[in-house]
Amino acid sequence: MPALPAIDHLALTVTDVEVSVAFYSRLWGTEPSGTMLDGPFIRRKFDLGGGASLGLTEHRTASGGGRFDEHNPGLDHVGFSVASPAELIEWAAHLDSLGVAHSGLIEAPYGTALNFKDPDGIALEFFLPK
Secondary structure: OOOOOOOOEEEEEOOOHHHHHHHHHHHHOOOOOEEEEEEOEEEEEEEOHHHOEEEEEEEOOOOOOOOOOOOOOOOOOEEEEOOOHHHHHHHHHHHHHHOOOEEEEEEEOOEEEEEEEOOOOOEEEEEEEO
């Protein structure tokens, strides 16, 4: 059996790629590292820590299915790892400075989370495991 793979990239379908790029650019403090136009879509890519990347994809043939809902089958949320409680507090302050609503720090037996949503309602989280 092959070894368990690492995640190379995650691609999220968005309603308006430029609106999403603006949101994630402000969130990360950086611009996309690439653009892909090799299908019936436009995808903008952000490089993340650990060699992974996040793609934001606007499909030209979108079905118009509406906003993201983590209660439906598919993606529940995307969790981004942080290294310390202080880093979680910094992210909460950064989200506040951007006017992005968030959950505040939520402690659980397995770790601490800071939850928020992107412009399409995609559930995102900064997470510090126990």
